[in-house]
Amino acid sequence: MTLHTWWLFAVTVFLLSGTPGPNMLHALSRSVHVGLRRSLAAMGGCLTALFLALVVSAAGVGTLLAAEPRLFDVIRYAGAAYLIYLGIKAWRAPVHDAPAATGETLATPGLSLRQLYRGGFLIGISNPKLLLFAAAFFPQFINRHAPSAPQFVILIATFMISEMFWLLTYGIGGQGVARVISGPGMKRLFNRVTGTIFMGFGGLLLRLRA
Template identity: 55%
Template sequence: MALHGWLLFVAAVVVLCGTPGPNMLHVLTRSVALGWRGSLPAMAGCLTALVAVLAASAAGLAAVLTAVPGLFDVLRYAGAAYLAWLGFRAWTTRSAPVDIGSTELPRARLFRGGFLVGISNPKLLLFATAFLPQFVDRTQPQAPQFALLVATFALVECLWYGAYALGGTSLARHLTRPGVRRWFDRATGGIFIGFGTALLAARA
């Protein structure tokens, strides 16, 4: 892989990862409730899901979705339902945003929540399948190139997680008033429901 190709990939990924989406919103809301350190397990869960999807795409597993058309729809409906459920919880629960019921949740539960948010968008699999190969030199061994691309994507994603987590920690200072916190919960809940609706309306 040529250096200029990798730099172009980095530039594209910086923009893609920084764009607000379910993962970033989840990290933001976790850091609001738990602080940036407390949100680390959720970040790890989101990142694990992301790397798993990217690795599956690099391995060519998206072909399975093509061979079994109904499978993608099942995943799409499940992902949309989960995101909508997160939005409903955020809208109806005053104590904390999104799916948080306590500020002392076990790390395993935080990790699981982050992983489910990250894995709930099956279109990421198809996106990664179309995106990653654009930066691979077919004349060179492909496995090391895919490994480099996935590692780069994961690193950039981590940096953005940190930025959103710090932003959530700062935002938490302004959410001590119940009325403001309720507005935040409902706003994030509405956004999650919007993500779920958009996923449900999308077509492979």
């Protein structure tokens, strides 16, 4: 892999990672509800899911999913159902008259770090399209005349760093949102907007084809 090829990959991935999607919306929403520091656990879950998806794609699992549409559909339906469930949960979430003094809790006061991490992981792993995308995308930047393993390591590390940057950016942005939506009416509106977007992501996932 040449330096030019890596730069092309890095710029492409940076732009793709910054596009609003379930992971970024989850980072922003968690930051609003539980504060930036605790939302890092949710971001860690998203990053773990991304890492696993990239590794298994590099190992050829994405090709298996493409060859077995039924298996892909099972994963796709499960992921869509989870996103829709999150949307309904956010829509119906209760709000409080005033935020907690710690900066936490607009709607999810009792979540442990483990629960936050698990939620981020489930969000990140719920999109099987990532497996197919990586399986088709990575080979475009691999030099077939050089060992592939070191190249995959570089590409995966680049992808992870880009995703981490954008998750933190959205998380920091969530703190600005939290300061704006101080009243219960605005909190309820925020919950319903994010809930609608999550349900929309789930609906789009159902419409996509392998």
